[in-house]
Structure formats: structure tokens, C-alpha cells
Amino acid sequence: MARIGVFICHCGENISATVDVAKVAEKAGKLSGVAYSVDYKYMCSDPGQTLIIDAIKEHKLTGIVVASCSPRMHEGTFRKAAEKAGINPYFCEMANIREQVSWVHPKSDATTQKALDIVRTMVEKVKKNTALTPIKVPITKTALVIGGGIAGIQAALDIANAGHSVIMVEKKPSIGGHMSQLSETFPTLDCSQCILTPRMVEVAQHPNITLYTYAEVEKVTGFVGNFEVTIRMKAKSVDHSKCTGCGTCWQKCPSKKIPDEFNEGMGFRTAIYSPFPQAVPNKPVIDRDHCNYFQKGKCGVCQKICPAGAIDYEVQDEFLDVKVGAIITATGFDLKHADFFPEYGYGQFKDVIDGMMFERLASASGPTAGEIRRPSDGKIPEKIVFVACAGSRDKAKGIEYCSKICCMYTAKHAMLYKHKKHDGDAYVFYMDIRAAGKDYDEFVRRAIEEDDVHYIRGRVSRIYEKNGKLIVKGVDTLMNGDPVEIEADMVVLATAVIANQDAETVAQRMHISYNKHHFFAEAHPKLRPVETNTAGIMLAGACQGAKDIPETVSQASASASKAIGLFSSNEMTREPIVAVVNRQAPPNFTSCTGCMLCMEVCPYHAIEREEMKDRTGNLIKVAVKVNAGLCQGCGTCVAMCRNKSIDLQGFSNDQMLSEVMALLNS
Amino acid sequence: MTPLQNKVAELFENGTISLMIGYKNAINKLAVPCFIDHATQVEQLIYTPECKGNLSVYLHKAEIKQAKKIGILANIATLRSLVQLTSENQLSDIEKTVITINAQNEVLVFDNMEKVEEYVQANFPEYTEEDKKLLEQLNSMTRAERWQYWSEQFAACVKCYACRAVCPMCYCSSCTVECNQPQWIKVSSETTGNLEWHTMRAMHLAGRCINCGECGRICPVGIPVHLLTAQMNLDIEKEFGSKTGFSCNSGYALNTFKPEDKEQFIK
Ligand SMILES: Cc1cc2nc3c(=O)[nH]c(=O)nc-3n(C[C@H](O)[C@H](O)[C@H](O)COP(=O)(O)OP(=O)(O)OC[C@H]3O[C@@H](n4cnc5c(N)ncnc54)[C@H](O)[C@@H]3O)c2cc1C
Ligand code: SF4
Ligand code: SF4
Ligand code: SF4
Ligand code: SF4
Numbered sequence: 054m055a056r057i058g059v060f061i062c063h064c065g066e067n068i069s070a071t072v073d074v075a076k077v078a079e080k081a082g083k084l085s086g087v088a089y090s091v092d093y094k095y096m097c098s099d100p101g102q103t104l105i106i107d108a109i110k111e112h113k114l115t116g117i118v119v120a121s122c123s124p125r126m127h128e129g130t131f132r133k134a135a136e137k138a139g140i141n142p143y144f145c146e147m148a149n150i151r152e153q154v155s156w157v158h159p160k161s162d163a164t165t166q167k168a169l170d171i172v173r174t175m176v177e178k179v180k181k182n183t184a185l186t187p188i189k190v191p192i193t194k195t196a197l198v199i200g201g202g203i204a205g206i207q208a209a210l211d212i213a214n215a216g217h218s219v220i221m222v223e224k225k226p227s228i229g230g231h232m233s234q235l236s237e238t239f240p241t242l243d244c245s246q247c248i249l250t251p252r253m254v255e256v257a258q259h260p261n262i263t264l265y266t267y268a269e270v271e272k273v274t275g276f277v278g279n280f281e282v283t284i285r286m287k288a289k290s291v292d293h294s295k296c297t298g299c300g301t302c303w304q305k306c307p308s309k310k311i312p313d314e315f316n317e318g319m320g321f322r323t324a325i326y327s328p329f330p331q332a333v334p335n336k337p338v339i340d341r342d343h344c345n346y347f348q349k350g351k352c353g354v355c356q357k358i359c360p361a362g363a364i365d366y367e368v369q370d371e372f373l374d375v376k377v378g379a380i381i382t383a384t385g386f387d388l389k390h391a392d393f394f395p396e397y398g399y400g401q402f403k404d405v406i407d408g409m410m411f412e413r414l415a416s417a418s419g420p421t422a423g424e425i426r427r428p429s430d431g432k433i434p435e436k437i438v439f440v441a442c443a444g445s446r447d448k449a450k451g452i453e454y455c456s457k458i459c460c461m462y463t464a465k466h467a468m469l470y471k472h473k474k475h476d477g478d479a480y481v482f483y484m485d486i487r488a489a490g491k492d493y494d495e496f497v498r499r500a501i502e503e504d505d506v507h508y509i510r511g512r513v514s515r516i517y518e519k520n521g522k523l524i525v526k527g528v529d530t531l532m533n534g535d536p537v538e539i540e541a542d543m544v545v546l547a548t549a550v551i552a553n554q555d556a557e558t559v560a561q562r563m564h565i566s567y568n569k570h571h572f573f574a575e576a577h578p579k580l581r582p583v584e585t586n587t588a589g590i591m592l593a594g595a596c597q598g599a600k601d602i603p604e605t606v607s608q609a610s611a612s613a614s615k616a617i618g619l620f621s622s623n624e625m626t627r628e629p630i631v632a633v634v635n636r637q638a639p640p641n642f643t644s645c646t647g648c649m650l651c652m653e654v655c656p657y658h659a660i661e662r663e664e665m666k667d668r669t670g671n672l673i674k675v676a677v678k679v680n681a682g683l684c685q686g687c688g689t690c691v692a693m694c695r696n697k698s699i700d701l702q703g704f705s706n707d708q709m710l711s712e713v714m715a716l717l718n719s
Numbered sequence: 720m721t722p723l724q725n726k727v728a729e730l731f732e733n734g735t736i737s738l739m740i741g742y743k744n745a746i747n748k749l750a751v752p753c754f755i756d757h758a759t760q761v762e763q764l765i766y767t768p769e770c771k772g773n774l775s776v777y778l779h780k781a782e783i784k785q786a787k788k789i790g791i792l793a794n795i796a797t798l799r800s801l802v803q804l805t806s807e808n809q810l811s812d813i814e815k816t817v818i819t820i821n822a823q824n825e826v827l828v829f830d831n832m833e834k835v836e837e838y839v840q841a842n843f844p845e846y847t848e849e850d851k852k853l854l855e856q857l858n859s860m861t862r863a864e865r866w867q868y869w870s871e872q873f874a875a876c877v878k879c880y881a882c883r884a885v886c887p888m889c890y891c892s893s894c895t896v897e898c899n900q901p902q903w904i905k906v907s908s909e910t911t912g913n914l915e916w917h918t919m920r921a922m923h924l925a926g927r928c929i930n931c932g933e934c935g936r937i938c939p940v941g942i943p944v945h946l947l948t949a950q951m952n953l954d955i956e957k958e959f960g961s962k963t964g965f966s967c968n969s970g971y972a973l974n975t976f977k978p979e980d981k982e983q984f985i986k
Contacts, residue, residue: 644892646890646892647808647809648807648809649807650807650974653970653971672812695891695895696891696892696894697895697898697903706903710901711901
């Protein structure tokens with residue numbers, strides 16, 4: 054027989070001012086199965102908890118209902134108290150008579166009655182409760198970092214320095230990401246490569262970090278603490294264990310006219326290449342799409358001349374299976390290019406460039422060795438127009454968000470230009486200036502006030518070419534919307550930051566959500582900004598949304614701390630609120646028919662096929678089981694199962710129906 | 720011997736099947752199921768317009784499954800249920816040979832489900848004229864009239880569960896009506912319990928029923944229960960473009976989401 058204890062809390066006056074708590078306690082005491090009932094000023098206080106513990110012992114209670122605040126507040130408190138008194142903590146239920154009663158109703162008999170009704174439903178539920186034990190899941194203390202931009206680098210170093218193993222997977226031949234392409238960085242104008250390359254080298258040398266470049270994540274299965282990941286190692290055609298990075302091959306490769314991605318197409322590279330001098334690793338790969346040997350079947354120059362004998366044309370993509378406990382997704386972003394804008398000539402004007410191209414022109418390692426020369430004829434421009442919000446905040450273009458970094462890098466670009474060409478003219482068309490970071494507004498003001506950059510508030514409607522000049526037509530909204538026309542030598546579009554082309558595929562492989570622009574979604578925009586909805590998978594950097602470096606690095610360290618936190622114990626304890634598929638005596642074994650309908654609807658991919666076999670290995674039945682590590686207890690599967698074979702522990706059909714019936718029968 | 724009998728005898732002799740599920744004559748001139756396990760018994764086999772029963776229900780029975788190599792004589796409805804059951808992972812553990820007789824009276828033998836699927840898609844049946852007429856009548860009623868109609872029909876239900884027993888898609892080893900912890904549906908035959916049973920049955924078969932009509936045909940008190948699922952299938956086809964018993968791996972309209980799905984019901 055159930056012996057339930059009911060504990061009604063006044064919550065100071067929060068509850069007792071509107072609910073007649075003494076009456077609820079008195080009436081609850083008369084409910085069938087209730088052996089003890091009492092009200093008290095603060096149940097969550099020490100004396101309150103002691104009262105509960107003593108009552109459980111003295112009255113030999115089998116379960117308790119604490120009628121107080123939301124279980125979100127104090128469920129843990131009271132479950133621990135129950136445990137201390139010697140009963141299974143899952144025999145403790147809370148009736149929420151504060152948020153659901155006293156805070157939302159005036160003082161009245163009906164309010165008191167509602168409190169009693171809620172207490173009664175929970176009494177009925179707790180009678181049906183069963184003892185549950187928390188689930189222990191082991192943790193693999195290795196993190197996978199996907200993407201080797203500054204976000205991935207920071208996260209990997211933080212985790213590795215905390216003493217855990219890290220596997221980094223980078224799609225390109227070198228790590229570094231977009232930051233390696235930047236010239237100088239706002240707001241301090243320090244050289245990007247000078248601050249980045251030491252970190253890149255540290256990654257390569259760190260004993261706890263295994264780096265796989267030219268590799269991609271193919272498949273992710275498993276769950277927090279226990280992911281299984283397949284990595285595709287794209288065929289580099291160069292054996293990096295033999296290659297010394299001497300560079301003989303890329304000097305001699307005859308396929309030389311390949312647009313150089315690192316320099317945003319302004320310059321060429323060879324088919325066997327290492328993307329830039331400070332690349333990590335600085336060992337080449339063969340771009341098979343452009344290699345004469347792979348395309349035309351003859352050449353083989355690099356193989357002949359490689360002193361280390363490292364070139365191997367036969368290698369194929371390889372697949373590597375690894376086990377990791379946490380995953381940090383740091384796959385970064387992409388940029389819209391000038392060809393996105395019909396009004397600016399669809400990229401047909403060579404001197405209408407995007408921001409990243411300008412970075413390369415301004416960079417000492419770039420195609421012009423840091424001199425700002427225009428792509429068409431190599432002349433130093435006398436007048437440059439910068440267009441902010443090119444594509445961003447433009448609903449008509451399908452990109453209604455703010456790219457966040459453009460206001461700042463446009464000011465930086467204008468400044469860099471003025472520093473190099475003192476008598477040059479720099480114009481910036483802007484919608485409004487968003488420079489809300491530490492030292493950011495000061496930076497923009499410096500561009501305007503000290504470096505004499507002309508800021509024009511308005512949009513550019515059209516750009517066309519006339520007599521070797523680019524005519525930029527726009528308006529100045531601060532001058533009554535007067536039309537403005539500038540004859541420029543070069544135009545730099547601060548084009549929108551967009552998600553990577555493969556972002557959707559990556560998200561689907563990882564089972565994480567993303568927004569309509571394919572930026573990955575955090576679990577909660579305010580309170581869980583670095584975690585995803587899939588436990589154990591974190592986000593870092595611009596893959597989650599446009600970000601500058603300081604913000605990227607902060608988020609990377611934050612996600613690293615989540616991984617390190619997870620790795621700080623050997624096992625994870627999880628609430629046993631998970632679905633279970635019933636098991637029955639033979640010959641049925643389970644009532645599950647193996648229709649797999651539940652599998653499809655589980656948002657966490659927690660349901661697995663199970664083949665039941667007899668001792669000799671003959672298949673008896675195909676059914677499903679729930680992976681308790683993955684299940685989040687959402688209950689979707691329970692609703693799907695026609696024959697009620699799957700049920701949610703702690704919120705079973707039986708318990709829920711008892712609650713509903715208690716309400717209906719009141 | 721008929722071509723069908725010859726074919727089946729051949730399948731026994733070359734070891735393709737060890738059990739044949741077909742139809743034989745009953746005294747009252749109706750066709751009833753028969754199970755034969757040897758070539759010598761093939762002369763019982765018939766295939767006439769009376770062969771309406773959906774034989775795929777037997778594939779769920781443990782004692783049938785034991786036979787491993789099963790031959791099944793299938794009319795078009797049975798073929799559709801085989802397709803639907805395959806899409807619900809129910810037939811993966813048996814080796815089956817499917818035999819049908821086409822409009823030209825040829826005996827066709829399918830040794831895999833792709834061929835069955837192909838045949839079904841090429842010969843996809845329409846609703847019978849009678850059902851079309853009944854559905855039209857129901858649809859022309861007002862909600863209140865329709866409610867009245869079904870209430871009266873269900874009041875007569877004796878909860879024999881024959882409609883469930885003949886249904887190829889009702890294969891659960893323990894049906895919700897048998898769950899007693901909690902007891903979802905009242906055991907006895909009375910108004911609310913009957914309504915609960917029929918609502919549940921219809922919902923569980925929505926988008927899965929393959930319109931064989933067996934449930935309506937078998938009901939001892941003559942309730943046309945098959946019309947409920949038949950109408951729901953029409954609705955689902957209209958909303959989600961999926962037909963039941965049409966494709967072996969189409970997924971279930973009510974548990975899959977496609978970006979192009981209409982969502983007018985979310986208002
Ligand atoms: C023109 C321009 C100027 C800028 N100037 C500044 C500045 O002055 N100061 C500042 O603070 N910020 C600046 N930024 C912003 C800065 O570039 C970003 O904040 C930073 O690069 C974000 O780092 P990330 O690691 O998140 O992404 P990324 O730099 O994009 O790195 C992502 C990495 O992941 C890899 N990757 C992608 N997909 C996969 C995959 N599927 N598998 C494996 N690897 C993958 C990529 O190859 C890349 O190496 C500028 C940006 C632009 C466009
Ligand atoms: S929905 Fe139910 S019967 Fe079907 S596989 Fe899942 S648990 Fe089994
Ligand atoms: S309760 Fe939710 S998360 Fe758990 S198995 Fe069912 S559908 Fe998946
Ligand atoms: S066969 Fe007819 S009487 Fe029997 S349960 Fe079904 S509807 Fe009711
Ligand atoms: S018509 Fe009736 S018996 Fe046939 S599949 Fe549909 S519900 Fe089942």
C-alpha cells in the first residue's frame with residue numbers, strides 16, 4: 054500500500070497569500086493513500102527539508118508530493134531530501150502551486166481548490182512511480198575539432214592545454230582559415246599572420262593534437278561522450294611522412310595557370326601546391342582537377358624530381374574511424390562575391406572587388422606585395438569607393454541579417470589605403486555604422502577624423518564604367534537624399550558574410566540544427582550560446598553567425614570549456630527520464646513489431662534496430678531499442694507507437710493517465 | 720490441372736516453396752484460404768472472383784513464418800498489402816514467392832518485391848463503384864449528420880475484433896485495446912468504448928490501410944468500417960501526395976516531414 058506524504062509550502066507569502074494552505078494540507082491528508090500531510094513556511098529551507106526527511110522516516114512514507122514552486126526550481130532539492138531519508142528520489146514529485154496557482158489567480162476558494170486539484174493529480178502520479186536509477190555513461194576524453202580557422206585553433210589549443218587529446222580536421226591543405234588571408238586586423242591594426250601563425254605552429258607541434266588536413270568528416274554517430282566519427286582523408290598524392298616541404302615540385306610543376314584561391318583569384322598557383330608560405334603543414338597536395346597527370350594522363354614531373362620520393366599518384370581517399378567524446382564545429386563562413394550584384398555589373402568590372410580581395414592587396418604576402426594596386430591594370434588608385442552592407446540587411450537579396458564585421462573592416466580598409474596613399478581619396482557609403490565593440494567606435498572615428506575618410510550615408514544604386522573610370526551613383530541621405538556621383542578608380546564591396554556552401558550537409562551529418570541561412574543554431578540564444586541542441590556538440594566562430602576575431606576566439610574558448618568540463622569526470626550521470634521499449638517473456642520477447650515508425654520521428658536518432666536471436670544465433674524477432682545515452686526524453690516516439698510498446702520512464706502512459714483521470718474525477 | 724496448379728506444383732518440386740497459401744472452394748460456393756505443403760495437394764487451388772480474402776494476414780502468424788519458403792497467391796489488394804508491409808519492415812524475415820493472375824489470365828510469379836511493386840504501380844486499383852458511391856453520400860452529409868450516421872453504426876459494434884483480425888495492417892502482437900496498464904479502451908461493448916475503439920482503429924490505419932475492404936466485408940453486424948480509412952487515405956493522398964501500398968520504401972506520410980508538405984492545418 055502506498056503511504057504518501059504531502060508537504061504544502063507557503064513560499065513565504067508567495068503561496069499562502071492567495072491559497073489557503075492549511076485547508077489544502079487538511080484536505081490532502083484525507084486523499085486515499087496519503088498517510089501524512091503538513092504545511093510549512095519554507096519547504097526548501099534546511100528546517101523544511103529536515104521536516105520532510107523526518108516525516109518520511111517517522112511515517113514510513115513510500116512517496117512524497119511537495120506542493121510548492123515549479124520543479125525547475127527545487128525538484129533537485131527535494132529529490133535529494135527524499136534520497137537522504139532512504140527512498141528512491143524518483144518517488145518525489147512536485148505539485149506546482151506557485152507559478153500555476155498563486156501567482157496567476159486571485160485569492161479565492163477556487164484558487165485553493167485548484168491547488169488541491171494539482172496536489173491530487175500528483176498524489177495519483179506518485180502512486181504509480183517506480184524506482185529509477187540515474188544512467189551512467191562513460192566518456193571518451195578526446196575532442197574532435199572540425200575546421201582549422203582561428204576558432205578551431207583556439208578551441209583545440211585550449212582543450213589540448215587542459216591535458217586532453219584533440220583531433221582536428223581541416224578541409225583545406227592548411228589550417229588558418231580566413232584569418233590567414235587578412236592583412237592587418239581591427240581594431241589594433243596588428244598584422245594578422247604575425248599573431249596567427251604562432252598559434253598554427255603550436256597546433257602542429259602540440260603533443261595532444263592530431264591534425265588531419267585535406268580531410269572532412271564523413272559521418273557522425275553515437276552520442277555525447279561516445280561519438281563515432283568517420284573522417285575522409287582526401288588523397289593528397291604526396292606522402293607527408295616523406296615530404297620535407299622543400300618546394301622543388303611546385304617550382305617545376307608545368308600547370309601554372311590555376312587561379313590562386315588564397316589570393317582570391319588574383320594570381321596563380323601550380324597544381325601541386327601549398328596554399329601560402331606559412332601554411333601548416335607546409336607540405337603540398339596535388340589538386341587533381343588541374344594536374345596534367347590526372348587530367349591528360351601524362352606529365353609526372355613532380356614525381357621525377359621530388360628528392361624525397363614522396364609523390365604517389367595512386368593513393369585513394371582513405372577513411373579513418375575515431376571515437377571522440379565532444380565535437381567542436383568551427384567550420385567558419387564564406388563571403389558573397391561581386392558577381393552577386395547585378396547593379397554593380399555582376400563582377401564584370403575587374404576593379405569592383407570584395408573585401409577579402411582588398412585584404413590580399415593590402416597584405417605583404419599578397420599578389421602586389423602589399424601595395425594597393427587595382428587588378429585591371431596594376432595602377433595605384435587615386436580614389437576608392439567602399440560600399441558597406443553590400444548584400445547584407447537587404448531583404449530583397451534574401452539576406453536580411455547584418456554581417457557584423459563589415460563596418461569595421463571597411464573603416465580598416467579605408468584607413469590602410471590612406472596610410473599607404475596619403476593623397477588618395479577614400480569614400481565609404483554606409484547605412485549606419487555599427488561599431489559596438491571595445492575600442493571599435495574610436496577606430497571608426499579615427500578613420501573619419503584623423504585619416505580623412507569621407508563617410509556618406511546612403512546606398513549605391515549603380516556602378517558602371519566610363520572612360521576607364523568607375524562611376525558610382527548613390528544618394529546622400531544626410532543631404533536630403535541628394536544624388537551623389539563619384540568617379541572612382543576602384544570599388545570595394547563589403548559583401549555579405551554567408552554560411553559555407555556545404556554547411557547544410559555538415560549540419561545534417563552532425564544532426565545539429567541550422568537557421569534558414571544555414572548558420573548553425575545554438576541551443577539557446579542567450580543562455581546556451583555555444584552548445585547545440587545535440588548534447589556534446591559545440592559551436593565556435595563564424596559557422597554560427599558572422600563574427601569578428603575577438604568574438605570568435607571568446608566563443609572558441611567557451612566551447613572548449615564545455616568540452617573540458619565534460620572531460621572532467623570519467624562518467625556522465627544522466628537523468629533516467631528516457632524512453633524504453635518493453636521486453637516480454639518468450640515467445641513474444643516484446644510487443645514491439647519492429648515497424649520502425651518511431652525511429653523516423655526521434656529527433657535525437659536515439660532509436661536503434663535490434664535483432665533478437667536465440668542461443669544458436671537464429672533470428673527470432675526484429676524490434677527496436679532506445680539508446681539511453683542519446684534519448685532526451687522528449688516522448689515523441691511514445692506518441693508514434695501504435696501498440697504502446699515504447700514508454701517514457703518517469704512520465705509513463707500509466708502515470709500520465711492517472712494524472713488526467715485524477716483531474717477529470719475531481 | 721489449371722495453369723495455376725501446374726505452376727505451384729512446379730514451385731514445390733524445384734524447392735522454391737515449402738508452403739503455399741491460396742484459396743479453395745468452400746461448400747457455400749465461397750472461396751476460403753487453404754494451406755498446402757506438398758505438390759500433391761495443388762488440385763485444391765482455385766482462383767475465382769470470389770477469392771477476395773486478403774491472404775497476407777497469414778504472413779504474420781508464427782506457425783506460418785516457420786515454413787520459411789512461402790508461396791502466396793495474391794489478388795491486387797494482397798499485392799498492395801505486401802508492398803505496404805515491406806515498407807513497414809514486416810516481411811524481412813521470410814522468403815516469399817508471390818503468385819498472381821493478371822487480367823489476361825496469365826499466371827505471374829514474382830521472386831522479389833521490386834517486381835511486385837512494379838506490377839502494383841502499373842495495375843493500381845481504383846475504389847470500387849460501390850465504395851465511391853458510399854463515400855460520396857457520406858461526404859455530402861453535414862458534420863452533424865455524419866456524426867449521427869457513425870454513432871448509429873458504432874452502437875451496433877459487438878467488439879468481436881474481426882475487422883482487426885482480417886486486416887493485414889493490424890499486425891501488432893498486442894493491440895492497444897488489449898493494453899490494461901493503463902486501460903486505454905473499455906473492454907465491454909458500449910457507446911463511448913466503441914467510439915474509442917473505432918477512432919483508434921481508424922487513426923492507426925490512416926495512411927496505411929491498403930483499401931482491401933476486408934474489414935467492412937467481414938463485420939458480422941455490417942458496419943462499413945473500411946470507409947473511414949478509405950476516406951482518410953484520400954485525404955492523405957490529397958495533402959501529402961502519398962498512396963498506400965504503392966512503394967516499398969516511400970516512408971509513412973504521417974511520420975515523415977518533407978519541406979514541400981502543406982501545412983494548412985497549422986493556423
Ligand atoms: C574581408 C574581411 C576582413 C576581416 N577583417 C577582420 C579584422 O580586421 N579583425 C577581426 O577581428 N576580424 C576580421 N574579419 C573576420 C574574421 O575573418 C573572422 O572572424 C574569422 O576568420 C572567423 O574564424 P573562423 O575560424 O570561425 O572561420 P574561418 O576563418 O572561416 O575558418 C574556418 C575553417 O574551417 C575550415 N572548414 C570549413 N568547412 C569545413 C569542413 N566541412 N570540414 C573541415 N574543415 C572545414 C575552413 O577551411 C577554414 O579553415 C574579417 C573578415 C573578412 C571577410
Ligand atoms: S513504433 Fe512501436 S512497434 Fe514500431 S518499432 Fe517503435 S516501438 Fe516498435
Ligand atoms: S523519448 Fe524522444 S529522444 Fe527518447 S527515444 Fe523517444 S523520440 Fe527519441
Ligand atoms: S468486425 Fe464489426 S462488430 Fe466486430 S469489432 Fe469490427 S466493427 Fe465491431
Ligand atoms: S480495408 Fe480494412 S482490412 Fe483492409 S487494410 Fe484497410 S483497414 Fe485493413
